[in-house]
Amino acid sequence: MRLKVEKSATAYGNNLFIFHLVRHVAAAFLIAHLGVHVSDLLLVAVGYSIIYGVGISVSAHRLFSHRSFAVHPSVERFLAVLTCLAGQGSPILWASIHRGWHHKFTDESGDRHSPIHGFASSYLGWLKSIDRESLPVRSCEDLVKSRFHRFLHRNYFFIYLSVTLALFSIDARFATYAFLIPSILSFHGVAVVNFFCHSRQFGYRNFETGDNSVNLRLLGILCFGEGYHNNHHHEPDRASFGIQKSELDLGSLIIKLISKPYPKRKSISEEH
Numbered sequence: 001m002r003l004k005v006e007k008s009a010t011a012y013g014n015n016l017f018i019f020h021l022v023r024h025v026a027a028a029f030l031i032a033h034l035g036v037h038v039s040d041l042l043l044v045a046v047g048y049s050i051i052y053g054v055g056i057s058v059s060a061h062r063l064f065s066h067r068s069f070a071v072h073p074s075v076e077r078f079l080a081v082l083t084c085l086a087g088q089g090s091p092i093l094w095a096s097i098h099r100g101w102h103h104k105f106t107d108e109s110g111d112r113h114s115p116i117h118g119f120a121s122s123y124l125g126w127l128k129s130i131d132r133e134s135l136p137v138r139s140c141e142d143l144v145k146s147r148f149h150r151f152l153h154r155n156y157f158f159i160y161l162s163v164t165l166a167l168f169s170i171d172a173r174f175a176t177y178a179f180l181i182p183s184i185l186s187f188h189g190v191a192v193v194n195f196f197c198h199s200r201q202f203g204y205r206n207f208e209t210g211d212n213s214v215n216l217r218l219l220g221i222l223c224f225g226e227g228y229h230n231n232h233h234h235e236p237d238r239a240s241f242g243i244q245k246s247e248l249d250l251g252s253l254i255i256k257l258i259s260k261p262y263p264k265r266k267s268i269s270e271e272h
């Protein structure tokens with residue numbers, strides 16, 4: 001099972017790299033064609049909150065990568081699909097990279113999106129370094145064991161494009177401002193945290209973590225808590241990234257809403 005996932009990795013990384021570029025060109029064309037109304041900004045804000053706040057920060061990062069909390073299995077499946085709609089690969093890909101590269105080798109050469117490799121590589125270029133030999137799928141056996149997660153991983157681009165086409169066939173304006181642009185912004189939300197929150201010259205540190213992680217209040221608010229990155233690297237499995245009273249973590253508020261009734265479990269494999 002793991003071998004099949006690893007085999008697709010090289011194409012996956014290259015496709016994601018091209019995919020991001022194509023989405024940006026398409027969004028620029030659509031904005032020029034449709035114009036921007038005030039109501040469109042509201043759609044972007046709501047879409048970004050759902051796709052980035054819930055799909056990436058709460059789901060890809062805190063649920064699938066760190067297992068910081070648990071939800072009902074049906075909610076977990078919904079969140080996995082939401083992660084896919086953020087345009088950053090399946091939960092298997094996201095969690096493999098996050099566990100096997102980022103937290104294992106933080107700010108060392110094995111951390112492919114660390115700023116130590118330079119801005120361009122940290123922001124986007126690192127995607128081209130995903131290949132079958134190096135993708136740390138081994139760090140993600142719990143997800144790979146799940147047939148549902150393997151399905152999402154195998155059919156990732158088909159799922160994303162199908163949802164895109166379905167939304168555009170209903171309403172191009174809604175699809176552009178409630179889905180496509182929030183999905184693109186969610187890529188930038190991750191990229192700015194990867195770069196700025198691992199650069200010592202920005203932000204502040206609450207903890208000595210042995211890496212370059214810092215907290216940035218602006219990104220803490222705009223990125224649903226992700227900007228309190230030094231706090232996160234101090235205690236990676238903690239569901240809440242805000243530690244001081246002034247560190248507002250919107251992601252942890254969402255987690256409180258969706259995780260309360262269910263006991264924490266150790267691994268998704270126990271459910272499948």
Ligand SMILES: [Zn+2]
Pocket residue numbers: 102198213229233
């Ligand atoms: Zn980090």
Ligand SMILES: [Zn+2]
Pocket residue numbers: 061065066098103232236
């Ligand atoms: Zn993390």
